[in-house]
Amino acid sequence: MKKYSEMSLSFENKFILAPMVRVGTLPMRLLALEYGADIVYSEELIDWKFLKSVRRENDVLGTVDYLDLTDGTVVFRTCPREKGKVVVQLGTSDPERALKVAKLIENDVSGIDINMGCPKEFSLKGGMGAALMSQPEKAKKILLTLVKNINIPVTCKIRVFENIDDTLNLVRELETTGIKAIAVHGRTKAERPQHLNRNETIRKISETLKIPVIANGGSREIENYRDMVKFREQCGCSSVMVARTAQYNCSVFREEGMKSMDNVIIEYLKKCIEYDNSPSNTKYCVQNMLKELQETPRGKRFLECQTLEQICNIWGLSDYCRQKQLEYQSRGNIGRREIMP
Ligand code: FNR
Incomplete structure (x- = not known):
């Protein structure tokens, strides 16, 4: 057995x-x-x-x-x-x-x-x-x-x-x-x-x-x-x-109750930065969270993003993203930085 x-x-x-x-x-x-x-x-x-x-x-x-x-x-x-x-x-x-x-x-x-x-x-x-x-x-x-x-x-x-x-x-x-x-x-x-x-x-x-x-x-x-x-x-x-x-x-x-969409996106993006998630996968998931808000001016700016840093910029995380990416590059991790056509 x-x-x-x-x-x-x-x-x-x-x-x-x-x-x-x-x-x-x-x-x-x-x-x-x-x-x-x-x-x-x-x-x-x-x-x-x-x-x-x-x-x-x-x-x-x-x-x-x-x-x-x-x-x-x-x-x-x-x-x-x-x-x-x-x-x-x-x-x-x-x-x-x-x-x-x-x-x-x-x-x-x-x-x-x-x-x-x-x-x-x-x-x-x-x-x-x-x-x-x-x-x-x-x-x-x-x-x-x-x-x-x-x-x-x-x-x-x-x-x-x-x-x-x-x-x-x-x-x-x-x-x-x-x-x-x-x-x-x-x-x-x-x-x-x-x-x-x-x-x-x-x-x-x-x-x-x-x-x-x-x-x-x-x-x-x-x-x-x-x-x-x-x-x-x-x-x-x-x-x-x-x-x-x-x-x-x-x-x-969360047993304590839901968080706002923006809060969830920020916490999600932090994990994407930390684990060097691909920009295309990150964008896809954030799109699902935004749903009809993709039609708003902010949503449209988001849809134009090609890099993780650009996406993060919309939620005030571009400095954190840049800093982490530089750190990772200096230590030898070269992930994919742009959405491939
Ligand atoms: C799915 N579903 C799914 N199921 C599965 O067994 N393997 C998979 O990879 C996927 N992929 C997938 C992607 C997306 C975007 C959605 C919305 C759904 C089906 C999913 O696991 C689930 O069975 C159904 O969505 C029904 O559950 P909910 O959505 O009512 O909680």
Whole structure:
């Protein structure tokens, strides 16, 4: 029988930052933790992206970086501040490839999640994401291969089927693999965010399984911490995972209440500076927070920004940004400073 270390991550009674492509990079994950999230999932990373990357300890930033071998961009960056709390979500359709990645990263992260819910054409065509829900044997093989061969918890994130019994049959099958938790987004593959989340289905799943079920899909009704707790109760789960509300204002994880958008942007930008986040990723995340305010004069100035320093200037952080970048350059870290065309 495999032994997890005593420090192994538990998925019971947790508030979790959901996996979000481009949003769930290191600065957002750290911000979520600072605000009170217990666990943070990375953006979905496709297995072969990791397989063509190289692991580097970055002494200047104090991070561990997985860098793309072809262009040097950061595939995944982590640091001690999220140790014990970060789960990497993989997009995969192949047990052996998934295992290779898991072996590569298992000492740097605290869990591996398999994406079984993504409805995007790219994923479905590659047999990944929601495609795995209609191939339960393959899905189980991937999970089983990981559970058997790595020393950190394995989880998966699914959507639901139209028919509740089909959903219950699937989750029962997936549970047999030894996964430590299952996150459930209560919409079908065809449903979009405007559709009601099937909280009752999540409740039934939670009643059926022994492992923790992580409720997801509630952002339409979640504006703050209290709503998050209410959603958790409605789904009869002990843990909840939040995506869109956190993407717009990550302080949803604060029990003490929300912070203003500008406050959140400033705290987010400080982390981007500290961890030398790419300007394009930083801009994308701030754009999501600004939403319709991109149409204001300040928003328009922001949209013209090409460098991290320019973005930081709008929130009064350009001196801090310049000073840090000079410090990092003098110590040998040369990150990407401009948004590439
Ligand atoms: C997502 N979602 C998602 N899901 C996933 O399993 N892996 C991923 O990489 C992503 N990427 C992603 C990016 C962005 C910008 C959004 C808004 C969503 C789906 C997400 O994790 C979640 O399941 C849904 O958004 C429903 O939860 P909320 O938003 O109602 O809390």
